[in-house]
Amino acid sequence: MAKISTRQQRIIDYIKGYRREHGYAPSVRDIQIACDISSTSVVDYNLRILQREGVIRRSPDISRGLELVDDDRGGAVEVVSVPIIGAIAAGAPLPVVTSDILQSEGLETVGLPPELTPRVASDLYALRVKGYSMIDALIDDGDVVVLRRTPDIRNGDMVAAWLRAEEEATLKRLYREGDHIRLQPANVQMQPIVVPATNVEVHGKVVAVIRRLE
Amino acid sequence: MAKISTRQQRIIDYIKGYRREHGYAPSVRDIQIACDISSTSVVDYNLRILQREGVIRRSPDISRGLELVDDDRGGAVEVVSVPIIGAIAAGAPLPVVTSDILQSEGLETVGLPPELTPRVASDLYALRVKGYSMIDALIDDGDVVVLRRTPDIRNGDMVAAWLRAEEEATLKRLYREGDHIRLQPANVQMQPIVVPATNVEVHGKVVAVIRRLE
DNA sequence: GTTTGTTCCAAACAAACGTTCTATCGCCCA
DNA sequence: TGGGCGATAGAACGTTTGTTTGGAACAAAC
Numbered sequence: 001m002a003k004i005s006t007r008q009q010r011i012i013d014y015i016k017g018y019r020r021e022h023g024y025a026p027s028v029r030d031i032q033i034a035c036d037i038s039s040t041s042v043v044d045y046n047l048r049i050l051q052r053e054g055v056i057r058r059s060p061d062i063s064r065g066l067e068l069v070d071d072d073r074g075g076a077v078e079v080v081s082v083p084i085i086g087a088i089a090a091g092a093p094l095p096v097v098t099s100d101i102l103q104s105e106g107l108e109t110v111g112l113p114p115e116l117t118p119r120v121a122s123d124l125y126a127l128r129v130k131g132y133s134m135i136d137a138l139i140d141d142g143d144v145v146v147l148r149r150t151p152d153i154r155n156g157d158m159v160a161a162w163l164r165a166e167e168e169a170t171l172k173r174l175y176r177e178g179d180h181i182r183l184q185p186a187n188v189q190m191q192p193i194v195v196p197a198t199n200v201e202v203h204g205k206v207v208a209v210i211r212r213l214e
Numbered sequence: 215m216a217k218i219s220t221r222q223q224r225i226i227d228y229i230k231g232y233r234r235e236h237g238y239a240p241s242v243r244d245i246q247i248a249c250d251i252s253s254t255s256v257v258d259y260n261l262r263i264l265q266r267e268g269v270i271r272r273s274p275d276i277s278r279g280l281e282l283v284d285d286d287r288g289g290a291v292e293v294v295s296v297p298i299i300g301a302i303a304a305g306a307p308l309p310v311v312t313s314d315i316l317q318s319e320g321l322e323t324v325g326l327p328p329e330l331t332p333r334v335a336s337d338l339y340a341l342r343v344k345g346y347s348m349i350d351a352l353i354d355d356g357d358v359v360v361l362r363r364t365p366d367i368r369n370g371d372m373v374a375a376w377l378r379a380e381e382e383a384t385l386k387r388l389y390r391e392g393d394h395i396r397l398q399p400a401n402v403q404m405q406p407i408v409v410p411a412t413n414v415e416v417h418g419k420v421v422a423v424i425r426r427l428e
Numbered sequence: 429g430t431t432t433g434t435t436c437c438a439a440a441c442a443a444a445c446g447t448t449c450t451a452t453c454g455c456c457c458a
Numbered sequence: 459t460g461g462g463c464g465a466t467a468g469a470a471c472g473t474t475t476g477t478t479t480g481g482a483a484c485a486a487a488c
Contacts, residue, residue, distance in 0.1 A: 023281035039468060063277030064445085186354060211424075243475070255479090
């Protein structure tokens, strides 16, 4: 995998912007002019390289038959709809996540852009945060947290945890320390808490937080 | 508003499918063959009608310069790409937002799902937060804030403000109080600051905050 | 019955466009 | 010194493709 030159990066950026603005790809000559290239052959030369590197896809002899492989298709993309299966709040149990629930209808959903979407979206779900108890995780009342149901929790992952003894749900970074677990707030100004591992139920890993204002 | 004929509907469907499959629009002759039309002029004639009806947009003399105006792309939803024009950090000036910048190429972008997108997206831009100085707005290092450039700032709106005297950028809720402005942190545990109105440059209204983990 | 508007045809034209050919320049290396 | 190579040029070529022209069939309006 070779590197991508400044000029090639500029071409990519131009194509991306052009597609966003026009809804179709620029011609070779459009690229030539926009990127200050003296000849269409040089554009072709660089496009050939970008194609070899897998950055773009070209359809031979087709006008503007140019696609970005790692595409946002010029603005239109499949948005993954993730169901908001309930709320998370201190003192209220976390909703149990089952496949049934994930596939059930009628739930409010939140659309995730591709940047926020991991390869597999089927085990994603979302919770709406109630109250201000998650504020040490920099999460406000009304925010939506997107989680992935996974057994693969690593040290440092932000997780949704249920503390049995305290009867409290919380969003914190998790670190295993022997038979205890340290829960570290996202807010660097705040102190971590350490609890016995048996006191913690991990319900999912936080993938994203979305706050809508206005 | 005239009706859309069977033939025209077939053309629309074909364009939609072709775009989904190829990433670019079909040519007039592609349409001609696919829709069993004997002449390209007939295709042109019908495209002209579809354009008049506002169903499609055409760019004259541009190969495959064909867009579907109200395109949900067969189930996929339009994601608005918003450029991340820079960073926001205390002590660093906010990037000046101009139309040029908004339309310039080569910027990293963030895709916004429809729920986060207001009717008009053209004056949206995004900033990536550097450092922990925005933590009282519940915003972490690395978060992306989506802003709208608008003169219509109302009391209680969350804004990106530049404090001239302090040389500090900040994200807070804004309240006008006579010739002073009160900036209220989103974090309910923290105290507001009050500054002279002349000391504040408002650079935009915060529309959404997106935090990506994992 | 003529007019008028719509829809459709076939062919030709000209602009847009991808591709290719040849040549040049700088750079590394034997 | 010279050959190989990546990158760049300028121009020409031939296809793709949007557009136009002149006409015909048909139905509704007058």
